[in-house]
Amino acid sequence: xxxxxxxxxxxxxxxxxxxxxxAQTAASVESFTESISYDWRLxxxxxxxxxxxxxxxxxxxxISGDERDAIIAGLSEIEQDIQAGRFQFRVELEDIxxxxxxxxxxxxxxxxxxxxxxxxxxxxxALDIRLYLRDEAAELDKLxxxxxxxxxxxxxxxxxxxMPGYTHMQRxxxxxxxxxxxxxxxxxxxxxxxxxxxxKRLNLLPLGAAALAGTxxxxxxxxxxxxxxxxxxxxxxxxxxxxxxxxxxxxxxxSVTQLHLSRMAEEFVLWSSKEFGFISIGDQYCTGSSIxxxxxxxxxxxxxxxxxxxxxxxxxxxxxxxxxxPMTYNRDMQxxxxxxxxxxxxxxxxxxxxxxxxxxxxxxGGRMQEATHGGFMTATDLADYLVKKNLPFRQAHRVVGEIxxxxxxxxxxxxxxxxxxxxxxxxxxxxxxxxxxSVEGSVNSxxxxxxxxxxxxxxxxxxxxxxxxxx
Ligand code: ARG
Numbered sequence: 001x002x003x004x005x006x007x008x009x010x011x012x013x014x015x016x017x018x019x020x021x022x023a024q025t026a027a028s029v030e031s032f033t034e035s036i037s038y039d040w041r042l043x044x045x046x047x048x049x050x051x052x053x054x055x056x057x058x059x060x061x062x063i064s065g066d067e068r069d070a071i072i073a074g075l076s077e078i079e080q081d082i083q084a085g086r087f088q089f090r091v092e093l094e095d096i097x098x099x100x101x102x103x104x105x106x107x108x109x110x111x112x113x114x115x116x117x118x119x120x121x122x123x124x125x126a127l128d129i130r131l132y133l134r135d136e137a138a139e140l141d142k143l144x145x146x147x148x149x150x151x152x153x154x155x156x157x158x159x160x161x162x163m164p165g166y167t168h169m170q171r172x173x174x175x176x177x178x179x180x181x182x183x184x185x186x187x188x189x190x191x192x193x194x195x196x197x198x199x200k201r202l203n204l205l206p207l208g209a210a211a212l213a214g215t216x217x218x219x220x221x222x223x224x225x226x227x228x229x230x231x232x233x234x235x236x237x238x239x240x241x242x243x244x245x246x247x248x249x250x251x252x253x254x255s256v257t258q259l260h261l262s263r264m265a266e267e268f269v270l271w272s273s274k275e276f277g278f279i280s281i282g283d284q285y286c287t288g289s290s291i292x293x294x295x296x297x298x299x300x301x302x303x304x305x306x307x308x309x310x311x312x313x314x315x316x317x318x319x320x321x322x323x324x325x326p327m328t329y330n331r332d333m334q335x336x337x338x339x340x341x342x343x344x345x346x347x348x349x350x351x352x353x354x355x356x357x358x359x360x361x362x363x364x365g366g367r368m369q370e371a372t373h374g375g376f377m378t379a380t381d382l383a384d385y386l387v388k389k390n391l392p393f394r395q396a397h398r399v400v401g402e403i404x405x406x407x408x409x410x411x412x413x414x415x416x417x418x419x420x421x422x423x424x425x426x427x428x429x430x431x432x433x434x435x436x437x438s439v440e441g442s443v444n445s446x447x448x449x450x451x452x453x454x455x456x457x458x459x460x461x462x463x464x465x466x467x468x469x470x471x
Contacts, residue, residue, distance in 0.1 A: 016098050016116075025092070035095045035334050038341060042096050043082045045131035047075045049124065050100070050115060052227035053207060057117055060218050067111040074108040075100070095334075096128070097121050118210060118217040122241040122329040126206035129336070131228065133202055133250050136344055137195050143351040144192050144257070145468060148185045150358035152464045155181040159461070162443055163278070163368035164377060165452070171375030174439045177363060178461060179452040185464050187260045194253045202246040205230040209240035212328040242328040244318065247336050251315040254343045255308075261350050262308035265301035268357070272298045277367045282360035300357055304350045311346050314339035372439045376404050376414055381442045382433070389428040399425050 015025065051072050058068035078100055081087040093099045098121075105112030155178035165175035205228060208214070208221035214237040221233045234240040271278035281298055289295035321335045379400050386396035403425050407414055415437045422429045435441045447453040450460075464470075 014092060016093075016102060030092050030094075033094060033331070034091045035337065036089050036091060036093065036099055039096045039128075039337050040082070040089055040099070041341060042128040042132055042337075043100065044079065045128045045135075046096050046100055046124070047079045048131060049127045049207060049228065051075055052224050053119060054115060055227060056220050056224045057114070059223060060220055062117055062217060062219075063111070063114045067114060070108045070111040071104065071115055074104045074112065077107065078103050095121070095125075097124050118215045118219045119207065120209075120211035120241070122211050123207050123209040123237075125333075126209070126240060126243070127228075129247060129340070130202055130204070130206060133246065133340070134199060137199050137202070137250075140195060140254075140257075140344075140348065140351070141192050143348060143355075144188050144195075146355045147351050147358070148188045148464070149468050149470060150355040151181045151185045151188075152461065152468060152470060154358055154361075154363065155185075155457075155461055156465070158363050158365060159458070160454075161363060161365040161368055162372055162439055164371050164375065171371070171377050173380055173446075174372045174377050174443050175452040176443060176454065176457050177365070177368060179457050182457065182460050182464060184260070184264055188257070191253065191257045191260060194256065195250075198246070198249045198253050201249065203230055205233040206240045206243075208233065209237035212238050212241045238328045242325070244322055244333060244336050247340055248315070248318055248322070251311075251318055251340065251343055254347045255312045255315045258304075258308040258311040258343075258347050258350060261347075261354055262305045264354070265304040268301035268361070269298050269305070272301075276371075278364055278371075280362050280364060281357065282362075285357050285360050300353055304354065307346050307350055311343045314343040369439075373413065376407065378414060378437050378439065378442045379404055381436045381445060382414065384445075385433060385436045386426060386428055391426065391428055 015021070054063065054068050054071040054075075057063045058065055063071075078087065087103070089099050090102075093102050101112065101115060104115060158177045158181075161177040162174050163177045163180065164171040165173050165180070205221060205225040207224055208219055225231070225233050234243075268279060268281070270276055272281055281300075283296070285300055286296045287299040289297065317339050318336055321332055325332055382403070383393065383396040383400045386399060387393050391399070403414065403417070403422065406421075407417065415434065419429070419431055419433070422433060436445070444453050444455075447456060450456065
């Protein structure tokens with residue numbers, strides 16, 4: 001009856017895996033190897049997975065119906081205790097999986113010892129992370145949509161504002177502010193698609209791979225998949241326990257989103273400077289200086305920009321962690337979680353504050369309009385005008401370049417040249433040229449698909465509003 005009583009070694013080490021150990025684990029080892037301090041976050045998903053597993057074990061005759069019910073009830077109780085902050089996590093039990101399993105056995109007795117049948121922590125942890133990320137993806141999608149809506153609302157509210165469009169940070173061509181804002185809506189839209197695509201590979205059941213080779217016990221993986229809402233199971237047990245591609249892809253998605261936020265944040269910082277004056281951020285969303293009484297600083301966008309470092313860092317960190325690992329599970333992989341959690345927290349917080357920041361910012365249309373004067377931003381329009389009058393584009397480019405040089409010399413705008421002067425550069429220029437040289441004319445001429453003309457932007461805005469459910 002040796003299997004009925006606790007062997008002395010196991011009592012000595014107190015570990016679920018303690019059978020073959022003669023000495024207690026060193027305290028330094030426990031604190032070095034533990035993950036419970038952060039993977040406790042997986043508790044709901046760990047319990048969800050264990051319940052589905054127990055149902056399958058009972059269906060397959062590996063445990064009785066009573067044992068299944070006791071396991072499920074015990075797990076529900078544990079879940080409530082964790083939720084209520086009543087659960088004592090123990091470092092000596094390493095991780096969330098063993099903390100829950102041990103507590104279950106302490107509460108329900110022998111049935112608890114059957115839960116880990118045909119399962120390893122290697123497939124269990126893969127399951128937990130996949131379930132966790134699947135939920136997080138849904139939440140991120142909502143947050144991204146909120147940010148898109150905030151941009152769309154500002155685009156609608158500023159539909160006629162014209163501003164300089166920049167390349168190389170130099171004034172290039174006039175554009176609608178709404179067009180600029182809708183560019184971000186596109187970026188965040190792709191972020192949502194990227195996440196959805198990542199979820200296709202994420203959304204497979206790993207459980208049943210066991211330690212690495214599968215199991216000889218008669219399990220039913222498809223049943224567990226169905227219970228947990230996975231459309232299919234993973235194909236190869238070794239790949240299943242070795243794989244963290246899904247986490248890497250997820251971190252890449254997060255990195256790109258934070259990068260998009262960071263680019264937006266950079267514009268907010270720049271635009272809220274006195275030099276630009278394009279935007280003013282509400283007082284509630286700025287901070288002051290401890291020494292300079294006049295200061296109102298854009299700390300939120302600065303921090304959003306700054307935090308892109310740690311999100312990209314998490315991606316690079318996990319890439320490096322994984323790069324030298326032989327098949328299959330290696331403990332190195334425990335390092336995936338802190339990176340994932342930190343990146344998730346950072347991106348979610350950044351997205352949610354961005355939606356607020358946008359709603360509490362005011363774009364200064366007057367300043368933007370002013371900035372469209374100076375910088376010869378309609379020079380391309382003049383070249384296109386000459387093209388329409390049959391001058392080859394390269395020649396038109398040269399002619400307009402010479403006109404710009406003259407204006408620069410005299411410190412005047414293109415519109416300040418008279419027709420006679422313009423005609424000295426090309427006979428093809430007539431008095432219809434002045435419509436082309438105006439900033440409004442320039443914007444509204446850009447009717448190509450995806451261009452900044454008012455008609456195109458109005459269409460794009462209506463499309464975005466419809467997609468995002470804005471009435
Ligand atoms: N805490 C571990 C991790 O996060 C769970 C898997 C442990 N597996 C093992 N064979 N030690 O990766």
